[in-house]
Amino acid sequence: MVTAYVMVKASTGDVDRLKQSMLDLDAGVETVSIVAGDVDFIVKANVDGPGDVKDIAASIHEMDGIEDTQTYIAMD
Structure with a gap:
């Protein structure tokens, strides 16, 4: 099993729509958190x-309203 975190920067204020779209992507998407800081969402996937x-990560990056993504895979 692989755990990954996708940091997502949005270019729109429609955060509720984007959050639901990310949750609907794949059964592996465990959580989508709206956060304050350099990014707008942190997506956890198992x-x-x-x-x-x-x-x-590619599906998120291709969504309307997404500016940038960075993906991190947990090592433990």
């Missing part, structure tokens, strides 16, 4: 492998 992380 998936079978790194390829699944890539698919989730």
